Amino acid sequence: QVQLQQWGAGLLKPSETLSLTCALYGGSFSGYYWSWIRQPPGKGLEWIGEINHSGTTNYNPSLKSRVTISVDTSKNQFSLKLDSVTAADTAVYFCAKLAQWSSVWYFDLWGRGTLVTVSS
Amino acid sequence: DIQMTQSPSSLSASVGDRVTITCRASQSITRYLNWYQQKPGKAPKLLIYAASSLQSGVPSRFSGSGSGTDFTLTISSLQPEDFATYYCQQSYSSPRTFGQGTKVESK
Numbered sequence: 001q002v003q004l005q006q007w008g009a010g011l012l013k014p015s016e017t018l019s020l021t022c023a024l025y026g027g028s029f030s031g032y033y034w035s036w037i038r039q040p041p042g043k044g045l046e047w048i049g050e051i052n053h054s055g056t057t058n059y060n061p062s063l064k065s066r067v068t069i070s071v072d073t074s075k076n077q078f079s080l081k082l083d084s085v086t087a088a089d090t091a092v093y094f095c096a097k098l099a100q101w102s103s104v105w106y107f108d109l110w111g112r113g114t115l116v117t118v119s120s
Numbered sequence: 121d122i123q124m125t126q127s128p129s130s131l132s133a134s135v136g137d138r139v140t141i142t143c144r145a146s147q148s149i150t151r152y153l154n155w156y157q158q159k160p161g162k163a164p165k166l167l168i169y170a171a172s173s174l175q176s177g178v179p180s181r182f183s184g185s186g187s188g189t190d191f192t193l194t195i196s197s198l199q200p201e202d203f204a205t206y207y208c209q210q211s212y213s214s215p216r217t218f219g220q221g222t223k224v225e226s227k
Binding site for chain 2: 044045046047058060061062094096101102103104105106107108110111112113
């Protein structure tokens with residue numbers, strides 16, 4: 001069964017760096033984009049950015065200055081780093097696979113989510 | 121950025137009802153529109169991609185329509201497991217953006 005498993009620190013202090021990793025099990029890593037999406041408690045979804053197996057990235061301009069997404073194809077993993085976190089970065093962070101049909105990209109596989117809380 | 125606006129933000133319905141949710145884009149996105157269902161504490165689940173294509177394994181009571189700026193998600197006969205929040209999302213241009221969500225509650 002194809003699945004994404006994600007992990008990382010769940011409690012950070014302001015100014016620290018958020019670090020999460022997501023691994024693909026049971027499927028092919030190439031030919032897709034791999035994304036991070038977040039959801040503040042009780043709010044909607046915000047796309048953070050994405051990467052493909054070649055390392056090509058796209059970031060949300062609202063977070064671009066603080067975000068780095070990287071990939072390790074040997075392990076079928078991709079990672080998110082978000083620098084200088086504040087309380088506004090408190091959210092559930094999801095990893096997701098972007099698939100394509102007829103040039104339309106959509107998120108067809110999601111990780112279970114990791115709650116990251118930023119508090120002093 | 122392309123803004124996605126859903127209406128209503130919430131609705132109350134009964135099992136068996138026909139439910140319609142609307143999503144409007146701030147500019148034309150042709151058919152680059154996807155729909156997701158999210159239940160509390162869970163990740164979103166893809167229902168519809170490219171405005172009207174049903175994702176594999178999704179019940180046929182779900183359907184999508186529209187193009188350009190106006191799109192609709194319809195549940196033909198609401199089932200108990202359909203009480204959830206629904207999001208539209210555009211893939212026409214970066215950054216990828218979502219609607220604010222529509223919560224479907226039990227009447």
